[in-house]
Amino acid sequence: MRIRITYQKYGALLYTSTLDVQTIWERSVRRAGLNLQYSQGFHPQPRIQIANPLPLGFIGSHELIDIWLADEFNSAEIINLLNSALPEGMQVLEVEIIEENGPSLPKQIEASQYRVDLLNTDDNPDKISVLAQDILTKDVLPRVRNRKSYDLRPLIQALEVQISESGNTVILLKMPSNSSQTGRPEEVMAELGIPMEDFRVTRTNLVFSGKYA
Amino acid sequence: MTDKDSIQTFLDRYLLTITKPGRYVGGEFNQICKDWEQTALHFAFAFPDVYDIGLPNLGMSILYDQINQREDALAERAYAPWEDMEMLMRSHAIPLFSLESKQPLRNFDVIGFSLPYETLYTNMLNMLDLSGIPLHTDERTNDDPLILAGGHACFNPEPMHAFIDAFVIGEGEEIIHEVAEVFKAHKRAGEPRIALLKALDTLPGIYIPSFFEVEYQSDGLIKEIRNIEKPEKSYIQKRIVKKLPKPVTNFLVPNVKAVNERAVIEIMRGCSRGCRFCQAGMITRPVRERPAAEILEALEESIQSTGYEEVSLLSLSSSDHSQIADIIPQVMQMSESKNVSFSLPSLRVESFGPELIASMQGKRKGNFTIAPEAGSDVMRTRINKSIDSQDILDTATQIFKMGWTNLKLYFMIGFPDETLEDVQGIVDLTRQVRSIGKQLVGGRVKIHISVNTLIPKAHTAFQWLPFSEKESVLEKYRLIQSGLKNTGIKLDWPDYDNSMLEIWLSRGDRRLSAVIEAAWRGGARFDAWHEYYDVNIWQQAFESTKIDPDFYSTRSRCTEEILPWDHIHTGVSKKYLLNELEKSRALETTADCRQVCHGCGIQANYAISCENIRTGVQ
Ligand code: SF4
Numbered sequence: 001m002r003i004r005i006t007y008q009k010y011g012a013l014l015y016t017s018t019l020d021v022q023t024i025w026e027r028s029v030r031r032a033g034l035n036l037q038y039s040q041g042f043h044p045q046p047r048i049q050i051a052n053p054l055p056l057g058f059i060g061s062h063e064l065i066d067i068w069l070a071d072e073f074n075s076a077e078i079i080n081l082l083n084s085a086l087p088e089g090m091q092v093l094e095v096e097i098i099e100e101n102g103p104s105l106p107k108q109i110e111a112s113q114y115r116v117d118l119l120n121t122d123d124n125p126d127k128i129s130v131l132a133q134d135i136l137t138k139d140v141l142p143r144v145r146n147r148k149s150y151d152l153r154p155l156i157q158a159l160e161v162q163i164s165e166s167g168n169t170v171i172l173l174k175m176p177s178n179s180s181q182t183g184r185p186e187e188v189m190a191e192l193g194i195p196m197e198d199f200r201v202t203r204t205n206l207v208f209s210g211k212y213a
Numbered sequence: 214m215t216d217k218d219s220i221q222t223f224l225d226r227y228l229l230t231i232t233k234p235g236r237y238v239g240g241e242f243n244q245i246c247k248d249w250e251q252t253a254l255h256f257a258f259a260f261p262d263v264y265d266i267g268l269p270n271l272g273m274s275i276l277y278d279q280i281n282q283r284e285d286a287l288a289e290r291a292y293a294p295w296e297d298m299e300m301l302m303r304s305h306a307i308p309l310f311s312l313e314s315k316q317p318l319r320n321f322d323v324i325g326f327s328l329p330y331e332t333l334y335t336n337m338l339n340m341l342d343l344s345g346i347p348l349h350t351d352e353r354t355n356d357d358p359l360i361l362a363g364g365h366a367c368f369n370p371e372p373m374h375a376f377i378d379a380f381v382i383g384e385g386e387e388i389i390h391e392v393a394e395v396f397k398a399h400k401r402a403g404e405p406r407i408a409l410l411k412a413l414d415t416l417p418g419i420y421i422p423s424f425f426e427v428e429y430q431s432d433g434l435i436k437e438i439r440n441i442e443k444p445e446k447s448y449i450q451k452r453i454v455k456k457l458p459k460p461v462t463n464f465l466v467p468n469v470k471a472v473n474e475r476a477v478i479e480i481m482r483g484c485s486r487g488c489r490f491c492q493a494g495m496i497t498r499p500v501r502e503r504p505a506a507e508i509l510e511a512l513e514e515s516i517q518s519t520g521y522e523e524v525s526l527l528s529l530s531s532s533d534h535s536q537i538a539d540i541i542p543q544v545m546q547m548s549e550s551k552n553v554s555f556s557l558p559s560l561r562v563e564s565f566g567p568e569l570i571a572s573m574q575g576k577r578k579g580n581f582t583i584a585p586e587a588g589s590d591v592m593r594t595r596i597n598k599s600i601d602s603q604d605i606l607d608t609a610t611q612i613f614k615m616g617w618t619n620l621k622l623y624f625m626i627g628f629p630d631e632t633l634e635d636v637q638g639i640v641d642l643t644r645q646v647r648s649i650g651k652q653l654v655g656g657r658v659k660i661h662i663s664v665n666t667l668i669p670k671a672h673t674a675f676q677w678l679p680f681s682e683k684e685s686v687l688e689k690y691r692l693i694q695s696g697l698k699n700t701g702i703k704l705d706w707p708d709y710d711n712s713m714l715e716i717w718l719s720r721g722d723r724r725l726s727a728v729i730e731a732a733w734r735g736g737a738r739f740d741a742w743h744e745y746y747d748v749n750i751w752q753q754a755f756e757s758t759k760i761d762p763d764f765y766s767t768r769s770r771c772t773e774e775i776l777p778w779d780h781i782h783t784g785v786s787k788k789y790l791l792n793e794l795e796k797s798r799a800l801e802t803t804a805d806c807r808q809v810c811h812g813c814g815i816q817a818n819y820a821i822s823c824e825n826i827r828t829g830v831q
Pocket of ligand 1 (some may be wrong): 485498500501607800806807810811812813814815816817823
């Protein structure tokens with residue numbers, strides 16, 4: 001059976017890459033006493049699909065993964081089994097049993113929504129709002145990454161500056177994350193002149209493309 | 214803010230600015246976090262290399278498990294920060310901290326350093342320094358943690374004597390509890406530090422270097438090693454456990470890559486073969502086997518508790534386990550049914566029947582490894598490796614017949630009385646193995662040989678021998694290289710200078726403490742990493758301390774000489790080692806002592822029967 005898991009990634013797990021997250025799922029499933037299905041062939045691979053890689057250091061509050069199990073259990077049982085087998089920093093919120101042969105999960109994802117929390121209390125929200133507005137009025141935003149130049153502007157699908165309940169400045173972003181384009185929140189932050197150690201990014205949502213929504 | 218909070222805040226802020234930040238956060242599955250305030254005794258176990266290397270260390274896993282099993286104690290871990298993290302920590306004045314509770318290491322009661330090999334010494338000093346703990350034992354006060362060290366390198370503790378309060382010589386499973394009890398009583402009584410050291414000194418297997426004094430002659434040789442605390446106690450005998458305790462199964466499962474990620478069950482400790490160059494074989498005597506049922510159960514339990522996709526059996530010579538023929542097929546079966554892979558290193562040609570090879574057929578994918586050690590039958594007699602070239606060729610034939618194509622062979626040069634013919638034997642044997650492979654598996658055959666230079670180690674029959682001169686080593690390598698030309702055989706050998714550090718430190722005396730410190734101050738770190746080890750720093754350290762490095766490396770030692778480690782006893786007598794050296798010269802072998810006891814000293818010194826202890830009859 002194929003299940004879609006909604007989970008959180010935080011704490012000590014922030015620094016674990018997507019490749020290692022895949023290993024963590026395989027091991028957690030084994031510890032939970034569940035059995036993964038394996039692909040056919042000479043080097044059988046466990047059938048796992050991570051929706052979209054979450055960059056190192058980002059909190060994931062609604063991450064998705066599909067796994068194929070060789071067992072039959074109900075969702076509540078699976079949630080319990082997995083949560084007792086996952087390391088600290090990863091937690092299952094929801095398990096949905098889905099169509100075994102439906103479309104691949106990564107292909108369905110179009111974009112990501114992020115929330116960027118600024119850590120310094122002396123950040124000036126007004127100044128940041130002005131800078132953000134400035135970015136939005138521009139037609140092009142040339143940047144260089146890994147010695148390649150590209151235009152950041154079309155990758156910013158939404159950008160909003162807010163004040164959180166606790167009074168800190170928060171930036172909300174929507175950027176593409178699909179096979180043809182990936183927007184990077186830290187590039188927007190660099191454009192706003194805020195260094196890496198002064199903010200923390202949470203991916204709050206994965207946006208499905210219209211076709212699958 | 215408490216220390217702990219400021220460390221957490223620092224990590225949250227800055228970890229993303231360095232490489233592999235996952236090394237510094239802990240949080241592994243099976244990590245044990247106890248309440249700091251509610252727990253009386255705080256142990257930290259520290260591995261002086263980077264997290265990825267240190268995490269799989271079995272010795273540390275065992276001690277972590279032992280201490281955390283106690284109600285009254287907690288154990289946490291620390292590893293050496295990589296250079297970018299070290300710089301970051303120093304620039305923010307962040308002390309070295311434990312991964313579990315993010316407590317500064319200096320807040321612990323006891324810090325136990327794991328020293329399996331000598332090239333970790335400078336990292337250990339760096340970790341003390343990063344912790345804000347005085348480097349030298351004589352500068353520490355009651356407010357500083359007790360600095361313990363254990364592991365195979367501690368069988369010659371002298372080069373590190375200035376930095377370590379107490380060494381554990383030998384096996385740690387039982388003594389660590391005795392240390393905990395002594396510490397608890399000490400803490401309750403609030404006595405001065407010296408009282409703690411005196412109390413520890415009563416535990417068999419504990420070596421307090423500050424209680425000993427070494428006097429030198431004008432020629433630099435040792436005149437006398439004496440105990441100034443208790444003159445009647447002239448030596449420390451290594452600690453052994455008579456029965457191996459239940460193996461650890463709840464291994465820490467890292468969230469980022471480590472060098473080994475698998476569940477490892479030690480199936481046997483010690484080795485009865487008596488290879489004359491092998492330090493591990495001497496210092497881990499007597500042999501103790503774990504029963505097959507316990508091994509199987511532990512493997513299953515460890516898969517369950519770790520979720521690892523690979524299991525492995527560990528020992529110096531797995532094929533010598535008396536139940537190995539039962540164990541391997543059962544493990545193979547279990548690994549198949551549970552969808553995990555299985556690796557079994559350290560099989561020996563001499564005890565390696567075709568059935569055993571056949572039973573591992575499913576494993577054909579990887580490399581197969583054979584360690585002939587020497588190229589000629591004569592040299593194998595000298596080193597007491599009881600196989601001849603024909604055995605090796607037969608085994609290779611078996612292996613190729615079973616379908617393996619990649620074979621790795623381990624050799625050494627620099628043995629006593631070695632001739633160029635012996636070295637030529639390496640070439641001939643390797644070429645013969647290759648032609649067998651060609652015949653049986655054709656062009657797919659891949660042979661890889663690795664040739665190391667013998668390091669005559671403390672507590673072996675070869676401990677008196679010099680390390681080979683550079684010219685002679687290079688001549689031998691050139692011979693091998695030209696002999697293997699155009700054969701497609703891959704040849705590895707270590708850089709001569711790269712081996713020097715291990716030689717100096719493993720054969721050194723107390724005067725090397727100053728050299729190690731000077732090297733660390735000169736910037737030496739991560740000496741176990743070839744790309745970081747800088748022989749120039751060490752040469753300068755020797756120069757600045759006016760110590761001659763050759764005194765420890767290429768000088769041959771006379772058998773009357775007092776060796777720096779003579780007051781550390783492994784249970785194997787010096788007389789036995791000397792006799793082994795003479796037998797090597799006389800081209801005599803010593804049979805595996807499971808057949809007949811050669812009186813190495815173990816039975817006498819521990820008042821045990823090796824036969825009973827091996828199989829667990831108490
Ligand atoms: S005492 Fe005898 S049987 Fe025991 S380890 Fe030594 S030689 Fe072997």
